[in-house]
Amino acid sequence: MTTPKIDLSHLAAFVIACDSVSMSQAADAIGLTTSAFSARLHGLETRLGLKLFARHGRNMWPLPSAVWLYNRSVRLLLAEEFLRQRVRSGAEETIRSVIIRLDEAYTGTYMARAVQDAIRRVHSIQQDCFLDLILSRQSSFESNADQQPMISNSTSILELSVRCAKGSNGSNEPSVMSVDTWMAVGEGAVDPQIDKDALRDMIVLELPGTLSDDIARHPNWPRLSHKVTTAAVSLQDYFGMALLLSSHDLLLPRPLIPARVAAIAPRMYTVPDGPPCAIHARESGMDPVMQTFLAELQRALSTADLSSGGSQPFSPAATLKQISTFNLVVKTGSMAAAARAVGLTAPMVPTQIALLETALETPLIVKGRGGSAATGSGLKLHPICLGIEQSFNDALAKSSKVAAEFRQSIRIGLPPSWSSDSRTSECMAEALSVFHREFPDCRIEVVEGPRDALHGGVRNGQLNIAVVGRVDLQVGSLPIGASEDISLIVNKKVGFCPQAKRVSADELRGIPLILAPAQVTMHQTLITALAKATVQLEPVMRLGSIPLIVSVIRRSPFGTILPASVVRKELEEDLVVAFPLDHIVPRRRLWAIFSTDNPLSETERRLVAHIKDAFASTL
Known part of the structure; x- marks a missing residue:
């Protein structure tokens, strides 16, 4: 594992920022100055390439892009907290795991907060079982199966959802564990039983399942139906809800009221005659700890105050670097081997292990002769x-997909040869310009690298898309066009003149060539093609920069292999001469490659389409 630049302390600060109405309130909760807290959040945004917060008046609101990180941060922080509680308890049993699954649409709601509190309570009283909280939703950057259990022996799953209660449950239906009500939230929020004429218009937001339809169509609402409309605003669109609150009251099931909205809402009242809403629990595996958890969840739901602050802030003692170092020592069986594996100096590994042992208050590694x-x-x-x-x-690998999904940033990988002035680079420049006009708020980042590095960047999530001439099997690909024909470019001082119309392989071998086979695919392809004809091509220089190669060729008696458009200026000045090599290396197809872990987002698809259009019109 590469040493992370993001650590659990950053994630803890981020979580408390999401749970707090203001930056100063969040900073006070973890004992930092507002400026230091703000710098920590800004550093997190920079490292992820994501904008996570927006301001509205004096309030700081998490953006929809923050939901993905919030849930994964809470999951990691719960696990680190469980580690420390496990050690303090002295439990000897092997850790088992139960998965608690929620729809991501519940993030930040009263129910999600209650689930977190119940998990922390169970962890404090029963340290032999880890409750693995997974909030996920099918999306273009993630599927429900993407988040794997933290512990592989997880066999029990508890799925929670909010529905309208409808009679008794069948044998295959989940059990109803709690029945609750619908509430009006907002500046009006006048109880219609007290003053029906003063009731403001109410908005039903986008809710999970059929809840939105259930409340809008309920037969007991004839006197309220003219006051109720719907809005395409999710429970995590805090900025959108803040705008709605100025003119409407929000109509929500009590368990799904966002905690941040409850904290600033002037009034909240139970809506009479509305359909009851219930929390359903579907159990698989029947681990005894499930009943303990459900009892704690019931207690949290019945006693928590909607207008109160968030849960107790997370205070991680261990770091990701310490945990990854410990894992590596266990894997390699030696501190020295672990240091070599990640390029650390020998003393750094025992230092990290010692820090983790201090954080967890237990010895973890023992040295022996072997x-x-x-x-x-x-x-x-x-x-x-x-x-x-x-x-x-896994979460870090998804950050580029999330950034593209929310049209914040997109990272593209290109071969080094495209940095030069050529028709190929003109195509790419045209595509990026059109893409920017369509998505002006989406930051574009282009990185260069050899073919293997581009494939690796796509597979590990560092790149959204890369353009290559040859595709590996482990990635998805879409054709975008054809490359330029390559040519032999020779400085006139060499005095080269082919004996026939086409340059032969033997003649090519006799020219002092400057190549970059490790960086440039066309050079690697040429060497491979000649090797099949038993011609060994050995360059006199290996330079990994196309502009540098062109600069040397311009001044000295050498040759290289490039598209002729790269040296247009040199050809016009009669400094070099170009000879086609399409008989040795045919024109290649170009491909946009991407990870097959998830479908392309709309932003990524539009970029690929613009690249394809640019190549179709130019080459």
Whole structure:
């Protein structure tokens, strides 16, 4: 694992920022100055390439792009907190796991907060079972199956949802654990039983399942139906809800009222004659801890105050670097081997292990003649340490997809040869210009690299899209057009003149060539093609920069292999001469490659379409 630049302390600050109405309130909760807290959040946004917050008046609102990170941060922080509680309890049993699953649409609501509180309560009284909270939703950047259990032995799953209660449940239906009401939230929020004429217009937001339709069509609402409309605003669109509150009251099931909205709402009243809403629980696996959790959840739902602040802030003691170092030592069986694997100096590994042992208050690694091994406590904690590291890496790999989904930024990988002045680069410049006009708020970042690096960047999520001439099997691809024909470019001082119309392989071998086979695919392809004809081509220089190669060719008696358009200026000045090589290396097809883990977002598809159009019209 690459040492992360984001750590659990950043995620804890981010979570409390999402749960707090103002920056100063969030900073006070974890004992930081407002400026230091703001800098920590800005650093997180910079490292992820995501804008996470917006301001509305004196309030700071998480953007929809923050929902994805919030849920994964809470999951990681719950796991780190469980590690410390597990050690303090002295529990000897092997850790087992139960998955608690919620729809991501519940993020930030009264119910989601109650679930978090119930999990933390269960962890404090029963340390042999880890409750793995997974909030997910099918989207263009993530599927419901993307978040793997932190502990592989998870066999029990508890799914929670809010529905309208309708009679008794069948044998295959989830059990009803709590019945609640609908509430009006806003500046009006006048109880219609007290003053029906003063009732403001009410808005039903986009709610999970059929809840929106259920409330709008309920037969007991004839006197309120003319006051109720719907709005395409999600429960996580805090800015949109803030705008609606100025003219409407929000009509919501009590469990799904966003905690931040409840904190600033002047009034809230129960709406009479509305359909009841109930929390349903579907159990799979029947682990005994499920009943303990449901009892704690029921208690949290019945006693929590909607207008109160958030849960107790997370205060992680361990770091991701310490956890990943511990995992690596267990894997390699030696601190020295672990240091070599990640390029650290020898003393750094035991230092990180010592810091983790201090944070968890238990020995984790013992040194022996044959290397280093995990202690009994270390072996018991290792599965969840692995889960924390893997879950963090998986979340980090999704950040570029999330940024593209919300049209904030997009990263494109190109071969090094495209940095030169050529028709190919003109095509790309045209495509990026058109894309920017269509998505003016989406930041475009272009990085260069050899083919293998571009494929790796796509697979690990660092790049949204890359353009290559040859595609590996592990990525998805779409054709975008054809490359330019390549040519032999020779400085006139070489005095080269082919014996026939086409340059032969033997003649090519006799020219002092400057190539970059490790960086430029066309050079690698040429060398491979000649090798099949038993012609070994050995360059006199290997330069990884196309502009540098052109600069050398312009001044000195050397040759290279490039599209002729790269050296248009040199050809016009009669400094070099170009000879076609399409008989040795035919024109290649170009491909836009992308990760197959998730479908392309609309933003990514539009970029690919613009690239394809540019190549079709120019080449």
